[in-house]
Amino acid sequence: MADKMVTKANVIKYGLLLLVMVLLPFLIEDNYILHLLIVSLVWANVVTNWNLTLGYGGMFHIAQPTFLAVGAYVAGISAVQFGVSPWICLAIGGVGTLITGIIIGVPSLRVKGIYLILLTFALHFTISEAVFHLKDYTGGSMGLTVPTFQLGPIEFSSVNLAPYYYIALLSLIASLVVARILIRSNIGKALIATRDSEVLAVSCGINLYKFKLITFSIAAFMTGIVGAFYSHYIMVIGPELFSFSQIVNGFGMIVVGGIGTFMGPVLGSFAITFLSELFRDIESFRPIIVGAIIILTLIFAPKGILHELEKLFAKIKSLFARKPKKEKVSP
Amino acid sequence: MNPNVILRLKNVSRYFGSLAAVKDMSLEVSSGEIFGIAGPNGSGKTTLINTITHIVPSNSGEIYFKERPIHDLQTYTICHLGIARTFQNPELFGSMPVMDNMMLGAIYGMKHEKGVEKLGHVRNILQFVGLEGKENAKAGSLVIGGKKRLMIAIALATKPQILILDEPCAGLTAIESKEIIALIGQLNRQGITIMIIEHNMKVLMNISNRVMIMDHGVKICEGTPDEVSKDPQVIEIYLGKKYVKRETSSCWK
Amino acid sequence: MLSTLLSGIILGSVYTLAAIGLSLQWGVLKNLNFSHGACITLGAYIMWTALGANLGYLPALLIVMILMFFIGLAIERVTIRPFFGKPEVEANIFIATVALSSMMAQAILLIYSGRDKNLAPAIAGNMNLGILSTTNHQMFILLMAPLVLFAMWFVLNKTTIGRAIRAVSQDPMGAILIGISTKKIYGITVGVATVLAGISGVLLGPIYFLNPHMGESPLTKAFIIVILGGIGSLKGTIVAAFIVALLEVWVGLFVGVTWGPLGLFAVLILILLFRPEGLFGAKLRRG
Numbered sequence: 001m002a003d004k005m006v007t008k009a010n011v012i013k014y015g016l017l018l019l020v021m022v023l024l025p026f027l028i029e030d031n032y033i034l035h036l037l038i039v040s041l042v043w044a045n046v047v048t049n050w051n052l053t054l055g056y057g058g059m060f061h062i063a064q065p066t067f068l069a070v071g072a073y074v075a076g077i078s079a080v081q082f083g084v085s086p087w088i089c090l091a092i093g094g095v096g097t098l099i100t101g102i103i104i105g106v107p108s109l110r111v112k113g114i115y116l117i118l119l120t121f122a123l124h125f126t127i128s129e130a131v132f133h134l135k136d137y138t139g140g141s142m143g144l145t146v147p148t149f150q151l152g153p154i155e156f157s158s159v160n161l162a163p164y165y166y167i168a169l170l171s172l173i174a175s176l177v178v179a180r181i182l183i184r185s186n187i188g189k190a191l192i193a194t195r196d197s198e199v200l201a202v203s204c205g206i207n208l209y210k211f212k213l214i215t216f217s218i219a220a221f222m223t224g225i226v227g228a229f230y231s232h233y234i235m236v237i238g239p240e241l242f243s244f245s246q247i248v249n250g251f252g253m254i255v256v257g258g259i260g261t262f263m264g265p266v267l268g269s270f271a272i273t274f275l276s277e278l279f280r281d282i283e284s285f286r287p288i289i290v291g292a293i294i295i296l297t298l299i300f301a302p303k304g305i306l307h308e309l310e311k312l313f314a315k316i317k318s319l320f321a322r323k324p325k326k327e328k329v330s331p
Numbered sequence: 332m333n334p335n336v337i338l339r340l341k342n343v344s345r346y347f348g349s350l351a352a353v354k355d356m357s358l359e360v361s362s363g364e365i366f367g368i369a370g371p372n373g374s375g376k377t378t379l380i381n382t383i384t385h386i387v388p389s390n391s392g393e394i395y396f397k398e399r400p401i402h403d404l405q406t407y408t409i410c411h412l413g414i415a416r417t418f419q420n421p422e423l424f425g426s427m428p429v430m431d432n433m434m435l436g437a438i439y440g441m442k443h444e445k446g447v448e449k450l451g452h453v454r455n456i457l458q459f460v461g462l463e464g465k466e467n468a469k470a471g472s473l474v475i476g477g478k479k480r481l482m483i484a485i486a487l488a489t490k491p492q493i494l495i496l497d498e499p500c501a502g503l504t505a506i507e508s509k510e511i512i513a514l515i516g517q518l519n520r521q522g523i524t525i526m527i528i529e530h531n532m533k534v535l536m537n538i539s540n541r542v543m544i545m546d547h548g549v550k551i552c553e554g555t556p557d558e559v560s561k562d563p564q565v566i567e568i569y570l571g572k573k574y575v576k577r578e579t580s581s582c583w584k
Numbered sequence: 585m586l587s588t589l590l591s592g593i594i595l596g597s598v599y600t601l602a603a604i605g606l607s608l609q610w611g612v613l614k615n616l617n618f619s620h621g622a623c624i625t626l627g628a629y630i631m632w633t634a635l636g637a638n639l640g641y642l643p644a645l646l647i648v649m650i651l652m653f654f655i656g657l658a659i660e661r662v663t664i665r666p667f668f669g670k671p672e673v674e675a676n677i678f679i680a681t682v683a684l685s686s687m688m689a690q691a692i693l694l695i696y697s698g699r700d701k702n703l704a705p706a707i708a709g710n711m712n713l714g715i716l717s718t719t720n721h722q723m724f725i726l727l728m729a730p731l732v733l734f735a736m737w738f739v740l741n742k743t744t745i746g747r748a749i750r751a752v753s754q755d756p757m758g759a760i761l762i763g764i765s766t767k768k769i770y771g772i773t774v775g776v777a778t779v780l781a782g783i784s785g786v787l788l789g790p791i792y793f794l795n796p797h798m799g800e801s802p803l804t805k806a807f808i809i810v811i812l813g814g815i816g817s818l819k820g821t822i823v824a825a826f827i828v829a830l831l832e833v834w835v836g837l838f839v840g841v842t843w844g845p846l847g848l849f850a851v852l853i854l855i856l857l858f859r860p861e862g863l864f865g866a867k868l869r870r871g
Contacts (some may be wrong), residue, residue, distance in 0.1 A: 107856035117678065192427070197424060201424075204436040204485055291687035
């Protein structure tokens with residue numbers, strides 16, 4: 001399998017993209033746009049990890065947005081109730097979410113896939129209820145005010161978003177790198193192979209359960225970290241983090257970008273976040289529109305809208321390429 | 332107990348609801364032999380294989396591989412112990428190249444053999460099954476003959492001691508079948524025990540040291556090909572009552 | 585104590601109806617419809633609208649059932665059928681039905697507003713059964729649930745359509761061979777399941793308030809019931825429904841309602857760890 005990523009064209013493409021992303025905070029003055037970028041980066045992180053388990057690993061579930069919220073709350077509670085420094089809370093958020101992931105993964109990844117789906121539904125419901133009932137820790141429906149980062153002279157505030165932007169960007173790159181390593185590793189190949197034939201996979205010695213659990217746990221851990229970051233960024237977290245529309249939004253990002261593609265969900269995240277902003281006036285219709293987009297995309301563009309655009313470009317390119325070729329035919 | 336027995340089943344049963352797909356099956360396969368299994372459609376042959384490899388766990392009875400109980404082990408562990416199989420309908424990692432298919436088998440299936448140089452091992456097998464040149468072809472794009480060979484190749488990549496083949500000749504032409512059978516013969520001469528399910532009775536009888544006939548999940552008869560082909564019950568199942576000659580002998584001992 | 589038992593039994597009856605729909609769909613389509621919860625909500629709201637238009641209770645209920653059936657057909661047509669025969673069936677159906685449930689919840693929110701509403705029961709008022717006091721509505725549920733279950737049993741076992749449904753659930757290819765239109769059966773199955781969801785909503789409505797997300801909690805419980813009972817086992821579903829309902833009521837009484845969901849979740853984990861096939865499901869292991 002030729003390594004699609006490390007071709008010259010791709011290195012240049014992604015290098016340029018990275019450069020642009022790094023320079024953006026200097027080019028953009030509008031704090032609101034920076035905020036949207038940060039939210040996009042956070043969600044790109046979430047859906048990358050979601051896609052790792054769902055698209056590559058074949059594990060269907062709705063746990064990722066719940067993991068984001070768990071990371072946020074674990075970090076928030078650690079900071080507010082126990083006075084832990086936000087930087088350490090990032091790690092705590094990651095570990096707390098990792099534990100949650102393991103609690104879900106261990107019993108359900110051994111058995112039929114439907115159980116994972118059901119268990120993650122139950123998790124979503126249970127934790128969102130728990131947040132209300134444990135109000136002494138979580139602030140209940142009033143939410144929790146979370147302190148933000150401090151690092152020497154760097155200003156972390158709602159007027160200076162650049163430092164947050166870079167943390168979010170770094171964290172996304174980390175997730176992408178980890179995902180990449182996992183997918184290219186033997187574990188990743190084994191999981192991808194399992195999509196074709198689970199029966200053959202186990203028959204030639206692949207311990208599916210172990211690999212699924214590893215992947216699921218890693219995805220949970222990375223999502224927990226970015227969830228922790230999010231709570232120290234947004235500084236006020238509440239039960240709306242657990243709303244079902246987050247889950248559907250997340251699906252929208254993955255589906256639009258292309259399930260099981262590597263960068264698709266990242267681009268899907270930016271697309272959905274910015275489009276939602278563009279159509280802020282019809283915010284109340286958002287779940288309906290996103291839902292419809294998801295269903296239509298799945299039916300008509302199952303490899304993602306990005307893939308269809310690429311096909312379109314390729315077609316247009318080939319239309320232009322034909323003409324000069326005719327002249328070149330020699331007798 | 333025969334010390335040469337590599338696989339032993341004792342009263343193995345598997346039910347689906349109230350239907351017994353395999354009922355009270357006992358058998359012994361000796362190391363190094365070719366053990367054929369035949370029977371009408373739906374007689375439970377594939378289910379039997381599935382219980383041995385724990386794709387579908389048996390409901391009762393015991394299964395021993397080299398005297399080690401395997402009826403409670405997971406499929407991947409059973410592979411590591413040295414049992415490999417192929418499937419009636421081609422099961423492959425269709426979206427991946429032939430090479431990757433086999434390397435996965437080599438990497439994950441050879442846990443019991445450390446230090447084997449995997450790439451060389453896989454290339455040898457590739458040549459042996461006749462798939463050289465096709466390393467980079469997507470497994471799903473192979474023709475049926477190629478798919479069947481690849482399945483055998485993947486199984487071999489796990490360096491098994493016993494290879495179970497489920498209808499390896501199904502869907503192949505007479506010439507292709509001959510080639511596969513020759514391959515199997517060669518494997519057996521190299522020391523691999525073979526269990527083979529085959530519909531084509533002529534092929535099965537020719538290659539097997541011993542044969543077992545199943546019907547409705549139960550063993551009807553077991554013995555050398557010669558003994559089995561003379562058994563009246565077997566003839567009745569395959570050809571009908573009127574072919575049961577007067578001088579037949581039962582193969583039950 | 586006895587009244588708690590009664591509440592549990594009544595709750596169990598409603599959960600049974602919701603869970604049976606899921607179980608039926610799973611058995612026939614081999615996939616779950618995650619908009620089932622939204623259908624519970626929808627059933628309750630349609631009933632509310634019908635009653636608000638001054639229709640009698642039974643005519644209103646009939647309208648709910650008919651509408652829900654056609655909605656079920658539409659759901660199958662839009663979020664399930666387009667994906668059969670194409671790669672990644674389960675992933676697509678999973679995501680599509682989840683998306684649909686969100687769309688439906690939002691649509692209900694927009695049409696009806698998010699404020700909690702009251703759904704009138706069939707017969708208002710309370711009732712005294714000796715030492716127990718209960719509401720008429722709860723008695724109504726106790727009457728309706730077995731009736732609906734019996735109707736389902738009758739349809740599945742004694743009618744041609746029912747036989748066709750059972751055939752498709754056992755062997756889709758075989759069913760095609762004897763001339764059954766599997767597409768039609770899939771549609772009917774989802775339709776029936778949706779009707780059951782709607783009826784559950786109508787029965788649940790007067791107990792809790794109506795709001796656009798009221799179906800989510802019963803849906804989660806239905807999921808738990810289907811796991812506990814063993815996917816594919818109708819009998820197991822019924823038993824599990826009552827166990828879950830009684831557990832919910834009992835835990836609520838003794839430990840406090842706050843720990844209900846967490847307790848249920850813990851039970852779920854334990855089941856998956858030690859007996860994933862549920863109470864009556866096909867054994868995944870030996871013994």
